Amino acid sequence: MELKERAKEIFANHSAHDTVHFTSDGQPFFKHHDAWNHSHSLKDKTITRIEKDDMDKATNNHDDKAAAVRKLEFVIIGAKTIYNKYLQALPAKKEELDKAIAAAGAEGADDKAKKASEKLQKAYDETVAKSNEALTKLQTLEAELAKLQGAE
Secondary structure, X not given: OOHHHHHHHHHHHOOOOXXXXXXXXXXXXXXXXXXXXXXXXXXXXXXXXXXXXXXXXXXXXXXXXXXXXXXXXXXXXXXXXXXHHHHHHHHHHHHXXXXXXXXXXXXXXXXXXXHHHHHHHHHHHHHHHHHHHHHHHHHHHHHHHHHHHHOO
């Protein structure tokens, strides 16, 4: 068992203590001088000090990171929904635009048909632009999530 895991157990069982000292042979001591005295009987005289606050911070950092991952996953779901909305709208808008262009180009078409065609072209172009923006945002969020998950 790793020292930090052992320290976590010790702090759970001895909540009045804020620090534990481990000698190189893994013996825990609440007082540094006790660890120091014991270390003199060992070849490796290393003493490792672990504080409860450090354990709490590590746990909180992990919890904060998990919460950030969950929040980002939720935001990504929303971004995918928006992107899909634009993607689904494009075929119908394109079909409508093609019909308007054909009507505007037909012999005897009036200015009203040409203006309708221009208006639909503008709406289609805006939808394509919004779709591209939504895709870029989605890709950015997914990259951020991958980076956050990779740092675990």
